[in-house]
Amino acid sequence: MLQQMQAFNVQIGAVDRRANSRAAGMQRQRPGRLSVLAMAPASGRRKGGGGEGSSGIDKSILMDSKSSARFQSAEAKAEGILDKYQPGELVQGVVRSIMPYGAFVDLGDITGLLHRSQISNYRIKHGGVDQILQEGDQLMVLVLQTDRNRSRLTLSTKKLEPKPGDMLRDPQRVFENAAETFQKREEAEGILDKYQPGDLVQGVVSLIKPYGAFVDLGEITGLLHISQISHERIVGVDQILQEGDQLKVLVLQTNRKNRSRLTLSTKKLERVPGDMLRDPQRVFEDAHLMAETFQIRRSVAEGEAQSVDG
Numbered sequence: 001m002l003q004q005m006q007a008f009n010v011q012i013g014a015v016d017r018r019a020n021s022r023a024a025g026m027q028r029q030r031p032g033r034l035s036v037l038a039m040a041p042a043s044g045r046r047k048g049g050g051g052e053g054s055s056g057i058d059k060s061i062l063m064d065s066k067s068s069a070r071f072q073s074a075e076a077k078a079e080g081i082l083d084k085y086q087p088g089e090l091v092q093g094v095v096r097s098i099m100p101y102g103a104f105v106d107l108g109d110i111t112g113l114l115h116r117s118q119i120s121n122y123r124i125k126h127g128g129v130d131q132i133l134q135e136g137d138q139l140m141v142l143v144l145q146t147d148r149n150r151s152r153l154t155l156s157t158k159k160l161e162p163k164p165g166d167m168l169r170d171p172q173r174v175f176e177n178a179a180e181t182f183q184k185r186e187e188a189e190g191i192l193d194k195y196q197p198g199d200l201v202q203g204v205v206s207l208i209k210p211y212g213a214f215v216d217l218g219e220i221t222g223l224l225h226i227s228q229i230s231h232e233r234i235v236g237v238d239q240i241l242q243e244g245d246q247l248k249v250l251v252l253q254t255n256r257k258n259r260s261r262l263t264l265s266t267k268k269l270e271r272v273p274g275d276m277l278r279d280p281q282r283v284f285e286d287a288h289l290m291a292e293t294f295q296i297r298r299s300v301a302e303g304e305a306q307s308v309d310g
Helices: 002-043 059-082 171-176 178-192 280-285 287-309
Strands: 090-099 102-106 111-115 138-147 152-156 200-209 212-216 221-225 246-255 261-265
Touching (some): 090 111, 171 178, 200 221, 221 246, 246 280, 280 287
Parallel strands (some): 111 152, 221 261
Antiparallel strands (some): 102 111, 138 152, 200 212, 212 221
16 A cells, blocks of 8 residues: 555656646747747738738838839929920929029929029129019029929029119019010020131120120120230220220130120230230231131140140
8 A cells, every 4th residue: 555655646746747847848938939929010920820911021011112102103203394394495483482592483383493693694692582582473484404303493584684684673574575585595596606716707896894895796796805905904995995996806705604695805816915005907907817827826726735635
């Protein structure tokens, strides 16, 4: 009997040890199972597994894909709108907001920036835009360029002024005459293509200013700056030239940015430095010879520059 009781106690002890061992194992495994379950949503797991929605695709990836698609669609739309506008195009819009550096103009399907430096040929101080423009103003503007990084246009009224400063004095005049001014500007640029640096042309002094003389060439006006009249220093332009004087002048450059006009010179036509002060008629008579000399020198200089670069 005693032996039977001892054997029974041994079995009971073995059972207790196995039970304790299983309990300890469960305690050790439980944290690991909880960790896996906590990660399940991030890996697309759902309770119960299988069935619809258990494909393992992260919802956040789907949302990011949709956001990216919407962004690409909006970007493509903006690109399409920008493609409708070309530099040099005349358009109408409404001033929507005024900033110290310029005005934003609503063109209907896109916004353009009219920077203060592009409002007038006269300088406008920082913060002085609201003295010229107001929100709601109707404007005719010239498209200068398309800014794809910001999906907007760069605009100008400066190039639509019939006379420099008209946007400050009479912006309504600029608005009403925009189409005519624009057409004249286009025609002037076409005329510019007829002239090349080094060309000798003849014209009439139409206006005298302290800084030089404007010379009418028939279809376009050129500026003969005071520094390009003679090799010798000139105190006053009106002491050398008068309105109505006939001149032969050398084209130095074509200036499309500065009201589509030419930069001229009589200085390059002087046989002897100072001839324009002492004997302007001699400069007029020798102009062809001196122009040829200038062109030869220019060609030689260009050739030397190319050989150095090569």
